[in-house]
Amino acid sequence: MPAPVDFLKYIDDNADRFIDRLGAAVAIPSVSGEAVHRPDVVAMSAWLDQQLQDLGVTTKIVDLGEQTDEKLHLPPAILGRIGDDPKKKTVLVYGHYDVQPAEESDGWSSDPFQLVIEDDGRLVGRGSTDDKGPIMGWLNVLEAHQALGRELPVNLRFCFEGMEESGSEGLDDLIKSEAAKGEDGWFDGVDCVCISDNYWLNTRTPCLTYGLRGLVYFSVNVTGPTHDLHSGMFGRMVHEPMTDLIALMGTLVAPDGTILISGIDELVPPLTPEESEIYENIDYSVQDVDEAAGAPIALSDDKVTLLMGRMRMPSLSLHGIEGAFSGSGSKTVIPASVTGKFSIRIVNPQTPELIELLVKAHLEKEFAKLQTKNVLTIKNIGDGMPWVTDPKDPNYEAASRATEAVYGRLPDLTREGGSIPVTLTFAESLGVNVLLLPMGRGDDGAHSTNEKLDRSNFIGGSKLLGTYLYELGPKE
Amino acid sequence: MPAPVDFLKYIDDNADRFIDRLGAAVAIPSVSGEAVHRPDVVAMSAWLDQQLQDLGVTTKIVDLGEQTDEKLHLPPAILGRIGDDPKKKTVLVYGHYDVQPAEESDGWSSDPFQLVIEDDGRLVGRGSTDDKGPIMGWLNVLEAHQALGRELPVNLRFCFEGMEESGSEGLDDLIKSEAAKGEDGWFDGVDCVCISDNYWLNTRTPCLTYGLRGLVYFSVNVTGPTHDLHSGMFGRMVHEPMTDLIALMGTLVAPDGTILISGIDELVPPLTPEESEIYENIDYSVQDVDEAAGAPIALSDDKVTLLMGRMRMPSLSLHGIEGAFSGSGSKTVIPASVTGKFSIRIVNPQTPELIELLVKAHLEKEFAKLQTKNVLTIKNIGDGMPWVTDPKDPNYEAASRATEAVYGRLPDLTREGGSIPVTLTFAESLGVNVLLLPMGRGDDGAHSTNEKLDRSNFIGGSKLLGTYLYELGPKE
Structure with a gap:
């Protein structure tokens, strides 16, 4: 069912405060790839755990042991749960609270760990889009429901890690062992998974991602x-x-x-007419490739050929x-x-x-x-391994309806050329559908200098995550 | 004419003292490629200049100015002359008193700047073969004549530089300008040039080198x-x-x-029967290539094909x-x-x-x-540019007879695969024949760790240089 109007209004009304919370998260330099920042990664896990608890989530800090080949203790994973209504669907949400390295001297126009709100709405800071913005999006959804006294339309389970930018060490074992526990584990009754950790293909059109090379x-x-x-x-x-x-x-x-x-x-495999139609419908052009590469070096003058080169x-x-x-x-x-x-x-x-x-x-x-x-x-x-799923699965259909409701248009259906290994782990361990539901745009510069998330994507994306839960929930 | 017996005997009788002098030269770490050693390069030039003067050579220290792109003054060139008899031939001798870098930690078995005399006759130290050994060879010849009260069979001119291992900066201009001065310059009346700064092709057979790629x-x-x-x-x-x-x-x-x-x-150019015969006569085998490379990777099983691959x-x-x-x-x-x-x-x-x-x-x-x-x-x-000269020139014929006299066999006639740019400068500026007359063996490891010169090559080589002058001189 559609998201209630008061939920959407709450997100709009509290946008500035949500941006402040994103700024607080960015200010913790949780760089997993640099030993000197390991205490900051741990501090980030404590900060996030407290946020979740304050918003009514039951959490467990999971010690993942020592890091291989380093004299370092791994940052913990955070498992969380809210809602146990057997009549509702249960959605598992994944995110990572660690970030890529960043130094102002790399070419940032400001301190990378101080979120800057630019006049055009760009929220610039390390982790703004990858992946603190999306995690804050989930917190925004939780806060709105707590403040409005509303029940969530689904049961939620959380799995947050602090080593994604450094090979996700320890996570696969945790997911497999929790999945193996069935009803006695933290992933009990999970019907589907949602990961918000990739990007729109361009700067204009929301997308759902159903495959990875x-x-x-x-x-x-x-x-x-x-x-x-x-x-x-x-x-x-x-x-x-x-x-x-x-x-x-x-x-x-x-x-x-x-x-x-x-x-x-x-x-x-041969191209089916259905799959061909997906590429034809994607909002993309040769110019998008050339602009992203900085020079007119696209392999083809045909949009569909280019998209298939990357996706299939x-x-x-x-x-x-x-x-x-x-x-x-x-x-x-x-x-x-x-x-x-x-x-x-x-x-x-x-x-x-x-x-x-x-x-x-x-x-x-x-x-x-x-x-x-x-x-x-x-x-x-x-x-x-590569991964591909059915973009007609109810999980995707719900996200598609939510996108149309929030952004006024159907999402593009995309496959990514790169890999997000945890996707496969969830799909195989839990045997359920996994949805990749990006918040940011293709030009966010996730691992680059001046990483940003647009304000409209942060606020729209928070609405999208909540609306997606309603579209997954009961039809009323 | 053959070298006099007392000259050859003097070299043998004073071998240990000559090795001591080589040790004194090696002890000055005249590394031209490292700024910290620049004072040592200059000290080496002063030491060499004093030796030449003590042996009756008139010298001139030539300031070569500032080094390009470095805040360093170039080490000087040393020009020298002994003998002005218009009835004698005049031979110009080139050598370089600088050396490659060397640190014991690179894998040397002893301090590289302390000459070690090993039981098998190897004289191990940086510069022993490249190019202090050959320069000491010329000093040995001069000393023998001074001590025996003998006149040299030719007039000698010297040109020694301290930047060979670092691009010979400044040398080309000096050679060209001295050559242009004709009878008023330090290269007056030069009939031919002798450079002793390369190596035998193998460890067994002396050679004369008449070409460079x-x-x-x-x-x-x-x-x-x-x-x-x-x-x-x-x-x-x-x-x-x-x-x-x-x-x-x-x-x-x-x-x-x-x-x-x-x-x-x-x-x-097509191979002539004469040139073909040169390769056939060279003492060389496929095994020599494989041993030098450390693995059986020679391109051919045919000695002549291999030699032609490197030389022509x-x-x-x-x-x-x-x-x-x-x-x-x-x-x-x-x-x-x-x-x-x-x-x-x-x-x-x-x-x-x-x-x-x-x-x-x-x-x-x-x-x-x-x-x-x-x-x-x-x-x-x-x-x-590549360079090749006529191995039948009288300059080569003299060196060939000298080799036969000292080593009991005719030298191989070789061309080098690498370059010695100063060869071309002398040949073009002076318009005379240039002879490459090596002292050391193919396994001396000129730029490597544990660079060495065999005692027998040092002493035999000193005799060879002197005998070559006699063979160039009057027929008696």
Whole structure:
């Protein structure tokens, strides 16, 4: 059912105070990737826990133990629950209270940990959009209901972590163990999950995200001599590892993005008319790509081709070479051992295991063709599964109706080119639908300098999260 | 004429004292590439100047001015002369008194600036072979003649510098201006030049070097986006600079060393039977290459093919990429601007200008094939001409007879794959024959840790330098 008018009005009437609360959250520099800030991450967890308790949420601080390879204790996860009405749906909400590193000297126009409200409505500060803004959005919804004396339309469960920007260490185990406890755990009776931790595709149109690409990251080492060689003395006398590696790296991807490794592009399912329609309906243009990249380098003049390149096709990027000369100026050495780095973004039904088989077979075949005496070693140094769900699931339909109610238009249905690994963990552990419901815009600059969240997205997004709960709830 | 017996005996009888003098030279850490050692380089010039004067040489310390881009004064060049007999030939000797950096912590087995005499005769210390040993060799010759009351068989002119390991700044101008002064300059009446600053091809056989490859160093930049891009968000949406650059770099050289740029290999003159015989006669084997490289990676099983690859053919080495990910681990960024570095060792009649034309034409043609929207920039960032002379010149014939007299065998005739730029400056400025007459062996490790000169090479080499002067002198 639609959200009640007094809820929407409460959000509008208290906007400035909500922004103050966001400012208080931004002011705690909860940078999970820097040891010096670990106490701030812990302080942020205590601050958030207190907010939740004040708003009627029962919480549990979960110690996740020691961090691997660091002499640091992990920041805790916070589990929370409010509402136990068996007649209502139960929604699990995820968010993270840690942020990326930020120094004013990186190029920020102001102290990154002091939220600045600009005249055009931009709320500038580290964590404003990633992911403190969305967490504050949930608090705003809770506060409105508490203040208005209204019952929530659903039961809520919370899972907040403080290590998302640093690999979410410990979280997967916690989610799996809580899920395994069933009715005795903190995720009892969960019907669906909502994660607000990504962005609109552009700056104009709200979206719901129903897919993510996976990733396999490869390192390809070619070794020959035991030490670097003088190119004057050894040039055209020996097999040079760089020559072999560059030849191999040149066999992987065409300049137009086509993956040249047999079997990878072929594993992409055919496009259905329904899916095609989704891309055609998305508010996007070639200009959006060029603007985001800063130069007119889009691979195609066709919007749908571009969107499919990011959302439904695998992609292969060459990242660099370890062990070769990488400085400025000139150095005439023949490097003894060089390691190429590349990654492949993968889509269902591709799995890291399948991709690894195809990549290794391809590289070994191409290496044999070189007839070199150097030695090849291929490693998968990190991977994650792709994820896609049904955008017609009731969870998505509710978010779609909520978007139309708040923003006056249906959301675009998007898939992300990158990964949000926790999505898969929730989907697989709980066996329920997971919705990615972004609050911010495509130009928020989540990991960059001058990260921002627009005031209209913060306030509209708070209304959206609440309205989504009503649309999920009873039909009245 | 042959060297007199008493000269050869003096060298043998005073070997230990000569080694002490080498030790005194090594003890002055005249590292030209490190500002902190600049006073030591100057101290070394004063020490050498005093030695020359004590041995009857008239010298001039030449101030070379300020070093470009450094707040440092250049170490001086030392010009010297002994003998003015118009009936004798005049030989110009070049050497450098500066050395490469060295720290015991780099892996030296002892203090690099303390000459260690090992049981097997290895004289270990920085500069022992490059180039203090050869300079001491000339001093030994002078001392023997002074002590024996013998006249030198030729007039000698000296040119010693202290910046060879750091680009020989200031030297070219000095040589050209002294050469231009003719009879009024320090290089008056010079008939030929002798440079002892390279090495035997192996550890067994003396050699004379009559050619050097030149070099052209290229940087190839591909730029697209204005900033690094997230490979999840932009992979298969934009033209990636790394994809284009790797494709370009893959068109340059085959794994067997063949240069794929049209015109470069084709510019190599056909092999004559005389030249072919030189390679066949050289004491060298595939095993020598594999041992020097530390692994069995020689491009061919044929000795002559290998030698020709280094000595008469151009070679192309890919050195690395600036701007791409070069660290360990994984980073999923699409780099915005990447610059490939490669160099081509060139041979006569190739010139840097010709090679640059061929390389640019090739890269532009290949880049056009990619149909990318990224931007290509090609730069020549450093070059030098190749050099080859006639190994039948009387200067070489004299050195050949001297080698046979001292070592009991004819020298190999070699060309070096690398460059010694001063060779060309002397040849062009003075218009006389230049001889490269090495003292040390191929395994001396000139720029490495535990640089050494074998005692037998130091003593044999001192005899060789003196005997060479006699073989150049009157036939008796």
